[in-house]
Amino acid sequence: MFDPKTHLDLQYYVYLLKNPITKKPFYVGKGKENRVFDHLNQALSDEEATSLKYDTLREIEQSGSHVEHVIVQHGLTEEESYKVETALMDTLNYLGFDLTNLVSGHHALDRGLMTTDEIKRLYNAEKLDALGEDAVLININRKYERNTGPDAIYQATKGIWAIDKNRLIDKESGAFLRKYVLSEYRGLIVEVFEVEEWYQEERGYSSGPKKEAGETRMGMSFAGKVAPNSIRNLYIHKSVAHHKKQGSASAHRFTLGGE
Numbered sequence: 001m002f003d004p005k006t007h008l009d010l011q012y013y014v015y016l017l018k019n020p021i022t023k024k025p026f027y028v029g030k031g032k033e034n035r036v037f038d039h040l041n042q043a044l045s046d047e048e049a050t051s052l053k054y055d056t057l058r059e060i061e062q063s064g065s066h067v068e069h070v071i072v073q074h075g076l077t078e079e080e081s082y083k084v085e086t087a088l089m090d091t092l093n094y095l096g097f098d099l100t101n102l103v104s105g106h107h108a109l110d111r112g113l114m115t116t117d118e119i120k121r122l123y124n125a126e127k128l129d130a131l132g133e134d135a136v137l138i139n140i141n142r143k144y145e146r147n148t149g150p151d152a153i154y155q156a157t158k159g160i161w162a163i164d165k166n167r168l169i170d171k172e173s174g175a176f177l178r179k180y181v182l183s184e185y186r187g188l189i190v191e192v193f194e195v196e197e198w199y200q201e202e203r204g205y206s207s208g209p210k211k212e213a214g215e216t217r218m219g220m221s222f223a224g225k226v227a228p229n230s231i232r233n234l235y236i237h238k239s240v241a242h243h244k245k246q247g248s249a250s251a252h253r254f255t256l257g258g259e
């Protein structure tokens with residue numbers, strides 16, 4: 001633990017939790033005072049705290065090794081620490097490290113790591129200000145891995161999403177209310193799919209008592225194909241970055257002007 005004098009000198013800082021067995025970082029964080037040590041303390045003192053991060057910490061300690069705490073940069077303001085955290089998190093994810101962070105860094109969606117081609121497309125793309133009533137927009141930032149083949153966008157988009165079935169399918173007639181799915185990656189529409197079938201699948205729980213009790217929750221997925229050009233050209237390569245709000249947790253949208 002850091003002493004009070006060190007707290008004053010550190011100010012805000014960005015840190016890594018590193019696995020001494022694999023020699024790789026598995027978590028990126030920011031904070032001040034003794035924040036860097038809180039994760040391990042929580043993992044060891046609270047058995048009900050369940051996540052990939054906590055499981056990794058316990059596995060390291062149970063093996064007889066000890067997690068390595070690395071301060072990447074200190075003496076920062078809070079805003080500076082957000083930026084360093086995001087840059088580090090984006091870079092490690094891009095390089096293939098399996099971080100246990102559950103959320104992206106501050107401004108990761110609109111200002112995070114991008115290729116030069118993505119930057120050019122983002123800032124020169126035509127803005128999209130409205131969705132058709134038969135369309136839903138799905139954000140695939142967390143599911144899509146770039147340069148993983150032509151089917152990767154489709155697989156990331158179809159997912160299993162926490163969407164009310166009644167917003168997709170008419171309850172009485174069974175007709176599709178949303179026939180087209182727009183794939184949004186880093187503020188750009190990267191593909192448009194025509195839905196052939198909406199169906200429910202089990203999403204499960206990632207952690208916590210409900211997972212341990214074997215409870216499940218249902219989500220929506222779809223089967224489809226790339227939309228015909230008459231529809232695809234309405235949306236493809238257009239930007240919705242100007243509609244994105246920092247901290248928004250929803251991965252899907254039915255409008256661009258607020259719901």
